[in-house]
Amino acid sequence: MSLLVKITLSAALILSTIVPFGAFAIGEKTRGRYKVALAVNLFLFFGTMIVAAVLMFDGNAFAAEGAKETAAAVSSAAGMGYLSAALATGLSCLGGGIAVSAAASAALGAISEDSSILGKSLIFVGLAEGVCLYGLIISFMILGKL
Structure with missing residues (x-):
């Protein structure tokens, strides 16, 4: 990815956390805020993630470096593999955390x-904690295939 895209995504991610909390601090003191x-x-946050996914997995980012189309397709597939491993770990830990909070x-x-x-x-x-470990094992299996 180009430096401009990285800077834009970094700024968008930072602003996606700062802007809502700034509006929260300035707004009126009600429960709905x-x-x-x-x-x-x-x-x-999720809007920024969707834009980042489109930019990262587009394949055009590799054209500037002179990569072939097959290399771009392989890199795009590897990127999707890394994304699936991250989702397996993250979502299983989120579900495990919810289960532990209820059980504990x-x-x-x-x-x-x-x-x-x-x-x-x-x-x-x-x-309930075992759910997190299963997600971590699945992500290691996905990363082992890449």
């Missing part, structure tokens, strides 16, 4: 009432 700030942040809070409530069920409740928390 949290949702508005989060929605604007998510819109700008329920386990703490149950342990506060009856301390003899500590071992049983830790098993459920460990099973």
Whole structure:
């Protein structure tokens, strides 16, 4: 990618986090501003990611370097492989975090009432954490194929 594209994407990613929180700090003190700030942040962040994906996997970025079309196609396929490995790890960790938050809070409530069920409740928390490890293993398998 050219230097201009890298600078533009870096600025867009930085602004996608600064602008919503700046608007959040300046806005009126209502409960709904949290949702508005989060929605604007998510819109700008994922919009930037879509633009970055189009620019990175277009294949025209390699034309300036004099690469052949086959090399661009291979690099584009490798880029999609790296993206899929990142998504496998990221989404599995996100799901595992949600599962651990539910299981751990329920386990703490149950342990506060009856301390003899500590071992049983830790098993459920460990099973929820296993989802993250499975995603990491899948991403290593994807990276091994590249």
